[in-house]
Amino acid sequence: MDVPGKLSSPRRGRRPTVVDVAERSGVSRATVSYVLNNAPGQTIPEETRARVRAAAAALGYVPSAAAASLRRGHSRLVLVITDKALTGYVTEPFLAAISERFTTAGYTALTHEFVSDEALIALIREIRPFGVLALTHLSREVTEAVKETGVPRWYSSAQGEDPAFRRPWEEEIGAVQAHHLIDRGFTRLVYAAPPEDSPRQVIARSRAIGAARACDERGLPAPGHLHVPLDRADAAGRLFGGPPDGGRTGICAFDDTVAAIVLAAAYDRRLSVPDTIAVVGVDDTPFAGSLTPPLTSLSIDARATGTLLTDRFLSDDSAEGGNIPSSARATVIQRAST
Incomplete structure (x- = not known):
């Protein structure tokens, strides 16, 4: 039978144990364990439960994480x-x-x-x-x-x-970019990926898949695909090195950094943005609105x-494991680049 015990405290410097809580509350160690672990199927009076919890609080008892893990x-x-x-x-x-x-x-x-x-x-x-x-x-x-x-x-x-697996939520990002450009009258799209040695290529591939799917849904040819070097002059030559053909091109940039390089390259080639070239980035970074022209970008609600x-x-x-579908919360922040 559980009876109130004497007030006791563990020796100074020693961590309180279940035994100390049991002695202080006058109950068995099993009862302490049942109460503090909320064990189901136990008919323990509420007064006893309260006494055990009070004793644990007074002693500063913290259950052993290792023991609980076991x-x-x-x-x-x-x-x-x-x-x-x-x-x-x-x-x-x-x-x-x-x-x-x-x-x-x-x-x-x-x-x-x-x-x-x-x-x-x-x-x-x-x-x-x-x-x-x-x-x-x-x-x-x-x-x-x-x-x-x-x-x-x-x-x-x-x-x-x-x-190099696909990431469905990243595909959604590329699709949103492409639909935005198509809605604004651009029927020829290019996906501008980061440099080929970038560790983020796996993400870029998924976003490019999404952009291609959007073009297919809208009855347009698949986007071109270019890796954008970080060097401005090199980027200008690779992106816009051919003779002008009078067409309008919408560019889905992998992120705002790639988009900034594309805008700089377009400026160097004297291409009008957004009349001839339109660019939409991703991340809506703090510098996006300060570029020339201000960059349209996707704001990702990361949290x-x-x-x-x-x-x-x-x-x-x-509970059974496996692949859980996810989705990115992306919103187009419209600026002058599209």
């Missing part, structure tokens, strides 16, 4: 796997929103940039996470290894086995996108 078979960590392509103006608020949403749900996000299959599997086995949120491609071997570790929840943004992705990860729909 009981559950996993920690409260969610491993968020990134890669070198996840850089840029919107990435920081995107990842911050993911971390904050996990925190409010009672989890801790641990971000890890992918290096190798072996390193990732070793890390998962070491920290025993609740879930794996991979914002990069995971090979079939890694996926199977993740499942074998018993991770309760996982998500991979990979679409198929190709390491809303990150929160939406995390909510889908935490939902029952993702």
Whole structure:
């Protein structure tokens, strides 16, 4: 029978334990465990529950995360796997929103940039996470290894086995750019990608796919595809080096940096913007409105996108793992370049 015990405190410098809480509240260690872990199916009087909680608070007792992990078979960590392509103006608020949403749900996000299959599997086995949120491609071997570790929840943004996998939400961005230019009367489009050695090429490919799909939907030929060098003079020659043909061209730029180079190259070639050349970027960076002419760009609600992705990860729909559809919250910010 549980009876009130004497007031006791752990020795100075020692972390309070379940035994200390039990002695202070006059109940068994099992009762303390049931109360503090909200164990179902226990008929413990509310007065006893209150006494246990008060004793734990007075002692400053904090449950052992390691012990809880052993009981559950996993920690409260969610491993968020990134890669070198996840850089840029919107990435920081995107990842911050993911971390904050996990925190409010009672989890801790641990971000890890992918290096190798072996390193990732070793890390998962070491920290025993609740879930794996991979914002990069995971090979079939890694996926199977993740499942074998018993991770309760996982998500991979990979679409198929190709390491250069498609990212559906990035395709949406390219499609929005293309539709905007087509709506403004441009029937010949070009997708302006970053330099060929850029780690963000995997994202650029997905955006170009979206732009091509939009052209197909509108009955237009597929966009041309160019890699834009960071050198202004080189860009002018590569983009507009041929003889003028009097046509109008709409350019979907990978991001605002690429768009700024395109605008500078158009200026050097004395091309009228937006009458002959129209340019739309992505990210709506702080400098976009200060370019000449001011740049039309897509504003990505990175925080809303990150929160939406995390909510889908935490939902029952993702409990079996696999690919969760996502979407980018993109809005066209109209300026003088289109």
